[in-house]
Every structure is written in C-alpha cells, then in structure tokens.
Amino acid sequence: MTTKWPHWTQEVRSRVTQERWEHVERVALLAAQIAYAAGLDTRRAYAAGILHDLARDLGDTALLALAPPECDLDRRWPLAVHGRAARNLLENLGFADGQVLEAVEDHVTGPRPGQLLAACVYIADVSEPGRGVNAHIRELAFKDLNAALSLAIESKVQYLSGRGTEVHPRTLELYEHLQGCRRAVGDSQT
Numbered sequence: 653m654t655t656k657w658p659h660w661t662q663e664v665r666s667r668v669t670q671e672r673w674e675h676v677e678r679v680a681l682l683a684a685q686i687a688y689a690a691g692l693d694t695r696r697a698y699a700a701g702i703l704h705d706l707a708r709d710l711g712d713t714a715l716l717a718l719a720p721p722e723c724d725l726d727r728r729w730p731l732a733v734h735g736r737a738a739r740n741l742l743e744n745l746g747f748a749d750g751q752v753l754e755a756v757e758d759h760v761t762g763p764r765p766g767q768l769l770a771a772c773v774y775i776a777d778v779s780e781p782g783r784g785v786n787a788h789i790r791e792l793a794f795k796d797l798n799a800a801l802s803l804a805i806e807s808k809v810q811y812l813s814g815r816g817t818e819v820h821p822r823t824l825e826l827y828e829h830l831q832g833c834r835r836a837v838g839d840s841q842t
C-alpha cells in the first residue's frame with residue numbers, strides 16, 4: 653500500500669466531476685464495509701473504491717490511448733476500458749499495489765474468478781445507495797459475497813441481453829464460469 657495516500661485521493665479529485673467524486677466516496681465506504689463483513693482487507697477495498705473511476709471522465713481518445721481495445725466492443729464503446737485505463741494510468745503514476753490495481757481494472761467487466769477484493773468493489777459500484785438500484789445485491793453481499801457477485805453478474809447479463817446490447821467478453825467469461833460453478837454445486841447435491 654502506498655505511504656502517500658492523500659496524494660492519490662487528490663489525484664482522483666482532480667480528474668473527476670464533483671458528482672463522480674461523491675459516487676467514488678460512497679463506493680469506497682461500501683466496498684470497505686462489504687470487505688469487513690467478508691473478513692477481507694478493508695484498507696485495500698477502500699483504496700480500490702477511491703481509485704476505481706480515476707479514468708471515468710476521460711474522453712474516448714485518451715481512454716483508448718491508455719488501454720488499447722482488446723475487442724470490438726472496446727473499440728465501439730471506449731467507456732468499456734475505463735477500468736483498464738485507470739489501472740494503466742495508476743501504474744504510470746507509480747501506484748504498485750497489485751490487488752488494488754486488479755480491483756480497479758475489473759470494476760467495469762467483473763472480477764476474475766476468486767478475486768474477492770475485486771468482487772467487493774464491483775458490487776459496491778453497482779449497488780451503492782446513490783444509484784437507487786440493486787439494494788438487494790448490496791444486502792446479500794453482507795451475508796454471502798459470492799452469491800451477491802453471481803446475482804450481480806447474472807442481472808447485468810440478463811439486462812443487457814434483454815435490451816439486445818452486447819455483453820463484454822470478459823463479463824461473459826465470468827458469467828459462464830459462475831454458471832459452471834452453480835452447475836457443479838447442483839450436481840454434487842443430487
């Protein structure tokens with residue numbers, strides 16, 4: 653963890669709108685609370701929450717310069733890379749905590765399997781009270797983090813599919829992994 657935390661807070665504040673900053677503070681607090689309930693590192697969860705939207709208010713050109721597209725969706729909708737762009741920007745600025753960087757990168761498309769710190773940040777981002785949605789996911793996260801993650805990813809995939817909107821390949825990969833886990837649990841119970 654960096655020893656110059658106020659510097660990073662200021663870095664975010666200088667790069668996002670006031671409204672975004674208020675969202676960022678709510679995400680950080682909620683991510684730390686969920687991490688506490690799950691017995692995870694609350695300081696890292698809070699840090700990732702503060703840093704997650706560092707690149708959110710950049711324009712398309714800057715986003716794609718920081719995080720070159722990995723798929724057609726990234727190319728067509730550059731906001732899809734704002735997590736990866738934030739990670740790369742942080743690394744360029746000298747931030748070096750790998751767990752926090754991974755949570756920042758994956759907050760848009762979903763955590764990689766088993767990355768529970770990133771799951772706290774992802775869930776906090778989609779369910780912080782200011783969003784006005786997903787309170788049930790927030791409540792579930794305090795009791796069962798993995799179940800809340802599955803619900804959050806399923807809801808996102810179903811919502812996007814229902815609108816005929818393409819799901820990011822990284823999210824789809826996670827969704828399929830979670831569905832596979834669910835099937836494996838079901839099989840072991842029959």
Ligand SMILES: [Fe+2]
Binds near residue numbers: 704705759760
């Ligand atoms: Fe974001």
